[in-house]
Amino acid sequence: MSRDSLQIDSNGKLRHFLSISGLNRQLLNDILDTAESFAGVTEQTVKKVPLLRGKTIVNLFFEASTRTRTTFELAAKRLSADVLNINITQSSAAKGETLLDTLRNLEAMHIDMFVVRHADSGAAHFIANNVAPHISIINAGDGRHSHPTQAMLDMFTIRRVKGPDFGRLRVAIVGDIMHSRVARSQIHALNLLHTGEVRIVAPKTLVPAHAESLGTHVFHDLRKGIKDVDVIIMLRLQRERMQGALLPSEHEYFELFGLTEDKLAHASPDVTVMHPGPINRGVEMDSEVADGPRSVILEQVTHGIAVRMAVMSMAMSSKEPTME
Amino acid sequence: MPTADKQQRIRIRGGRVIDPACGIDRIQDVFVAAGRIAALGQAPDGFAADMEIDARDRVVCPGLIDLCARLREPGQEYKATIASESHAAASGGITTLCCPPDTNPVIDTPAVTEFVRLRAEAAGKTRIVTLAALTQGLGGEQLSEMAALKKAGCAGVSNAMQPLLNPLVQRRALEYAATYELTVFLYANDHWLANKGCAHEGHVATRLGLPGIPEAAETAAVARDLALIEQTGVRAHFCRLTTGRAVQMVARAQFDGAPVTADVAMPYLYLSEVDISEFDSQCHLLPPLRTVEDRQRLRDALQQGTLSAICSDHQPHEPDAKLRPFPATEPGISGLDSLLPLGLKLVDEQAIGLSELIHRLTTGPAKILGLPYGTLAVGATADICIFHPELVWQLDTGTMQSRGHNTPFMGREFKGRATHTLLAGNLVYSLD
Numbered sequence A: 001m002s003r004d005s006l007q008i009d010s011n012g013k014l015r016h017f018l019s020i021s022g023l024n025r026q027l028l029n030d031i032l033d034t035a036e037s038f039a040g041v042t043e044q045t046v047k048k049v050p051l052l053r054g055k056t057i058v059n060l061f062f063e064a065s066t067r068t069r070t071t072f073e074l075a076a077k078r079l080s081a082d083v084l085n086i087n088i089t090q091s092s093a094a095k096g097e098t099l100l101d102t103l104r105n106l107e108a109m110h111i112d113m114f115v116v117r118h119a120d121s122g123a124a125h126f127i128a129n130n131v132a133p134h135i136s137i138i139n140a141g142d143g144r145h146s147h148p149t150q151a152m153l154d155m156f157t158i159r160r161v162k163g164p165d166f167g168r169l170r171v172a173i174v175g176d177i178m179h180s181r182v183a184r185s186q187i188h189a190l191n192l193l194h195t196g197e198v199r200i201v202a203p204k205t206l207v208p209a210h211a212e213s214l215g216t217h218v219f220h221d222l223r224k225g226i227k228d229v230d231v232i233i234m235l236r237l238q239r240e241r242m243q244g245a246l247l248p249s250e251h252e253y254f255e256l257f258g259l260t261e262d263k264l265a266h267a268s269p270d271v272t273v274m275h276p277g278p279i280n281r282g283v284e285m286d287s288e289v290a291d292g293p294r295s296v297i298l299e300q301v302t303h304g305i306a307v308r309m310a311v312m313s314m315a316m317s318s319k320e321p322t323m324e
Numbered sequence B: 001m002p003t004a005d006k007q008q009r010i011r012i013r014g015g016r017v018i019d020p021a022c023g024i025d026r027i028q029d030v031f032v033a034a035g036r037i038a039a040l041g042q043a044p045d046g047f048a049a050d051m052e053i054d055a056r057d058r059v060v061c062p063g064l065i066d067l068c069a070r071l072r073e074p075g076q077e078y079k080a081t082i083a084s085e086s087h088a089a090a091s092g093g094i095t096t097l098c099c100p101p102d103t104n105p106v107i108d109t110p111a112v113t114e115f116v117r118l119r120a121e122a123a124g125k126t127r128i129v130t131l132a133a134l135t136q137g138l139g140g141e142q143l144s145e146m147a148a149l150k151k152a153g154c155a156g157v158s159n160a161m162q163p164l165l166n167p168l169v170q171r172r173a174l175e176y177a178a179t180y181e182l183t184v185f186l187y188a189n190d191h192w193l194a195n196k197g198c199a200h201e202g203h204v205a206t207r208l209g210l211p212g213i214p215e216a217a218e219t220a221a222v223a224r225d226l227a228l229i230e231q232t233g234v235r236a237h238f239c240r241l242t243t244g245r246a247v248q249m250v251a252r253a254q255f256d257g258a259p260v261t262a263d264v265a266m267p268y269l270y271l272s273e274v275d276i277s278e279f280d281s282q283c284h285l286l287p288p289l290r291t292v293e294d295r296q297r298l299r300d301a302l303q304q305g306t307l308s309a310i311c312s313d314h315q316p317h318e319p320d321a322k323l324r325p326f327p328a329t330e331p332g333i334s335g336l337d338s339l340l341p342l343g344l345k346l347v348d349e350q351a352i353g354l355s356e357l358i359h360r361l362t363t364g365p366a367k368i369l370g371l372p373y374g375t376l377a378v379g380a381t382a383d384i385c386i387f388h389p390e391l392v393w394q395l396d397t398g399t400m401q402s403r404g405h406n407t408p409f410m411g412r413e414f415k416g417r418a419t420h421t422l423l424a425g426n427l428v429y430s431l432d
Helices: A003-009 A025-043 A067-078 A099-107 A123-130 A147-164 A180-192 A251-255 A296-316 B082-091 B109-121 B146-151 B166-180 B203-208 B215-232 B244-255 B292-304 B340-349 B355-361 B363-369
Strands: A054-063 A082-087 A113-118 A136-144 A170-174 A195-200 A217-221 A232-233 A272-274 B010-019 B026-035 B034-040 B053-055 B059-062 B064-066 B094-101 B127-133 B156-158 B183-188 B237-238 B261-263 B310-313 B382-394 B414-424 B426-430
Touching: A003 A123, A025 A147, A025 A180, A025 A296, A054 A067, A054 A099, A054 A232, A067 A082, A067 A113, A067 A136, A067 A147, A099 A113, A099 A123, A113 A123, A113 A296, A123 A136, A123 B034, A147 A180, A147 A232, A147 A272, A147 A296, A147 B109, A170 A180, A170 B292, A180 A195, A195 B183, A272 A296, B010 B355, B010 B382, B059 B355, B064 B183, B064 B340, B064 B363, B082 B094, B082 B237, B082 B414, B082 B426, B094 B382, B094 B414, B109 B127, B109 B146, B127 B146, B166 B183, B166 B215, B215 B237, B215 B244, B244 B261, B261 B292, B261 B363, B310 B355, B310 B363, B340 B355, B340 B382, B340 B414
Parallel strands: A054 A082, A054 A113, A113 A136, A170 A195, A170 A232, A195 A217, A232 A272, B010 B053, B010 B059, B064 B094, B094 B127, B127 B156, B156 B183, B183 B237, B237 B261, B261 B310
Antiparallel strands: B010 B026, B026 B034, B059 B382, B382 B414, B414 B426
């Protein structure tokens, strides 16, 4: 089954939300517009709409997460859905149950949507290919492959700060591109939205093979890589990368690729700094930058709720019977 | 198997007889008696056939020899058994299978070799030869009792997919194998560089975020292997090379006179990294499917003869093995059923001539294994494959004979199919 038919139904609506690649520009803009309408809801005193009343959503997390799971949970609750959090690392998988058996059991409980995080690339696709047709799958991160809601909340943030014309923007993504599902999704989203230039900046050990084929310009020097850019997205550096002989030390990494006020001067004067969190202060960025006026890191978190509400409601509405 | 004196005398009438080992390609009859080829063309004096096989419009060639097939027995009988896969081999025109030592228990004692031989004999559908473990338990540390294993009938030694991490152990193992004139079957894959990857390190793995296995995992291993082959003088065979560069290195070594041969597995001649598409676990192979360019270079090397055999690299699985997220699935394709039809497709695509294809499936692998099979010479063991080159059929769960249905070719329409298989003069399979 092609990715298009898996994610998009015959009416062009979102069935599952698995990866950015395979979607189209119109759909991304629809998600952003819908999120914009929900952003109002989250700012009201009564933060609820009844769109998914009576629906049951399961957060199926095979990998630990706080931020993503919490914002998905909040998003579902603000859509008036019933939410169940299942942390599989501590339950079935540990008892030897296969992923497929876990799914079958949950299906039998008449769930409407799974929000899935899994350590294996392709897990969300696998689940979408194997669940009952009435269930929607939202990918909350699979291996190194995709984290599409994170990418969409980043696009939402960029659009709010910089306006809707991505064509005039230069965006640099800095850090561990190799292992980052966030970076892969961001690159696809930025390119689908016709961003002027997408750059990735990292030492060669953290750049995947044929990275240019994703539609990026590759830089190995931070100052050159962020020269005149309008948006800088810093990625989290996992501490275990030091053990894998990918980097010599946090110290050297911060020296060369850590974002400081000093280095920031090479970017466009009104540059916006983003980070999907959680930040390693003093490793990928200085506190001064993280907490500074150009940082929108906390806005990203807030926007995460509206974007996830948008994706969940859109995926669920494609299941509704069409009006006669 | 029935004893020779009880065996039928068989006349195979009117087929196009192709035997690359003898340079034969002509329409003629084949006469089988006492389990051997009695004559070609004219019947021997006093030959009275007990059975006639009508081979008009069909090709009669030596039974196919598959250099690498996992039969899953002993140890993983829930995937397949020697009986089930022997049957699949026979129905695919294959009369000799070579089983690598990574069974459970490992083939590192004469007892396990004997077990496989007895099970194959009981099944009676195909001949199974074994490779013995190069190191005990394939652990890469202690040499196996190679002399005893050779005496027990092993056709060669191999550490299969298990790494020989220590080059000194590898050197000693190759030297010891050379002492007993055993061919070493090498799976070139640098354990550290492969780094638990599950797809070729290229644009597809990058897009899908799959941990990659670089080309250097194969070339670095081939380079080390070649250095140690030269050092020890052992006769060596590279199993299923996947990269154009590695093939080029082997071709160079052959040119320089090194005693090395190499094969390719059939899936790598058709598929590439691109076929993984959206996490198609049926295309999860180890070593991984490489680039489109590599696939072309493998085809070229096959045609030129650097690669002198095509194996199925048969790895049958139970359905669950492929029903997981891609990296968690078990690698491998069930390949016995599609070996001949995919080969004939190569001929259709003019990637190789029919006679050359049959060479790579019969006398090519026979030479690598040092076996007297793979020929229709008068007096040779009558292992014969008769196939209909124009018969159109579909590979599906109904036609597939292997117990493992894991193949990306499921549902594919093929032209050409084995109709009769003779093993040492016994008809072990007939489609009609």
